[in-house]
Amino acid sequence: MDERKNNLLKEIVETYIKTVKPVGSKSLCDKFNCSSATIRNEMAYLEELGYLEKNHISSGRIPSEKGYKYYVENLMKAETLNGKDMLKLQTIFANSNLQLSDAITQCMEIISDITNYTSVVLGNNSKDNLLRQISIITLNPNQIVAIVCTDKGHVENKTFTLKEGTDLLELTKVSELVNKKLVGTPIDEVGERLELEIKPIIQKQVKHYETIYNIFYDAFSDFVTSNSNVHMSGRTKIFEQPEYNNIDEMKRLANKLEDMSFIKKIEKIDNNDKEVKIYIGEENEFDANVTIIRKKFVIDGEEKTIAIIGPKRMDYQRIVGLLNYIDEEIEKRGE
Amino acid sequence: MDERKNNLLKEIVETYIKTVKPVGSKSLCDKFNCSSATIRNEMAYLEELGYLEKNHISSGRIPSEKGYKYYVENLMKAETLNGKDMLKLQTIFANSNLQLSDAITQCMEIISDITNYTSVVLGNNSKDNLLRQISIITLNPNQIVAIVCTDKGHVENKTFTLKEGTDLLELTKVSELVNKKLVGTPIDEVGERLELEIKPIIQKQVKHYETIYNIFYDAFSDFVTSNSNVHMSGRTKIFEQPEYNNIDEMKRLANKLEDMSFIKKIEKIDNNDKEVKIYIGEENEFDANVTIIRKKFVIDGEEKTIAIIGPKRMDYQRIVGLLNYIDEEIEKRGE
């Protein structure tokens, strides 16, 4: 891979990203000061290496997944933001009333908007969250709300209709007990400790202990399974991309984007990697026809994942530039 | 409109709903024991009245919006559920641990699943909800969560990072004041009363009263604008319908379904009508190419709206049957 071959591949990838049309040899003559035949020879070589592909024998070249990967790893330079985009993001971070995690969510909305890709923010893993407090609020003699709050400030709640004869006072007593004994426990372990430490105590002291126990158990288990930690924006934005000008492809992807359990996979791969990660096509577990660009942060002691979902022909320079910018802003704030 | 004309229209609408293909005269001869020419004469008459349409001069007939409307109002009989569907819904209502409002949400998910239409549940209008309690939970010396709970059991929360020198004790004091003075106030009026009744008091007694005042103000205003009262399922289901085998149409609708403010319009029209309402095409404010079937309930003193969004060629009998069934189950529970 001499310099000209590198430049050629770079040019082809970037042209294809812009135009979504196979790149022919003639169109590159001017840029490389040589004839189309020379370009064709070089192209044939790049195809042999697996970096380029053809749709049919006489079509122009398009980058292969391997080609994109090589481009991303060796040829691409992250873009520095243009003034307009920077301004938009700056105003969000400048607002000091905004919690950092909300600022990130808003940024991703903007990014989705200006790039026409889908964006995702994943956060508050139950394992990072410790129980801060459970409160019981009575609505009327039959109904109560149980509110669980974690040390990271995440709140979930659930309403219960009480069975005949449940004692509100006892309910409050148990909630005090739970607060005394279990505050500081990782949320996903609360269920277990409830069983082992709380149940034996209330079994002796409380009349309808089963009913009451179940209320607490339910309130916590809902927290662990809740979906409130996924925030997606521009779910339909990606369909503006020309590769989805095909109904079946569109439906397939739309369905996947509905399925939150699918989305959550994004944070699992390369779990501890805090760098900008780019998963192209087959490389990502979500869908072989998209690229996912991901970045993880730790904010206020809690891991947060942001990701952009777009076609394989994504504007890598721009997205990486945008994510780098967000990273800088977060660093600044973190001080 | 003699009886045969009614039957003919009914037959055409129902056939078209099933087959999505224009209905020709020949195919109806057997059912009506007459020749295709007779059917054609009748069809021409129904077209004159505006109940039927043609795609082109020599195509079969399809129902017009007016035709659907006439069908829905005069010809249709709501279906009684088949065993399988009924079983699915029954198991949901049979689970007495489930709050009624959650049961409804689950039902709508099932309905979306079995019918391939999109379903929506709209609830907890801020005007119906009265303040039950506001709690302040401290996460660390700099951060707190404000949790607002209403008498209907709806909870919203917001995390705040405190400005240097904000006194936690004073914050708690103000929260007690708010609880003492404003409990029972409709949520959407709390902001105003905060300004008129609380501000003057704390102005005198609290040092950094502006900061503290803003925390409360923000916590409540978020509640009013929150989207947590919309629950949609099967957002992509409607695309299984053959009328959306068209990319632009699909995109258009997908975008509308993303926009929550659009969806919320469904509850506003004919605001107090508790009957099953059917809005066909131009009749609904959401989109001229869909039908919306809506039903409102009052559950635990709070209004809840459910709606099904499908093509104009919706299976009206089935959907109305399903909604009627849900209605019955709710009545039963309400006792």
Next chain:
DNA sequence: TATTAGCACTGAAATAATATGAGTGCTAAT
């Protein structure tokens, strides 16, 4: 040895020509 002009060849995509058939409206007979 690297480059390039030249040329035959490919295959997608657009355009045109043609056939098919399900449906209609209308007229005149029953």
Next chain:
DNA sequence: ATTAGCACTCATATTATTTCAGTGCTAATA
């Protein structure tokens, strides 16, 4: 009031034809 009969219409499918941007390869050239 119904219907057989017939000319007519238009969407849809099929096939043939053309166009053109692109290729690979060979042989000449710098």
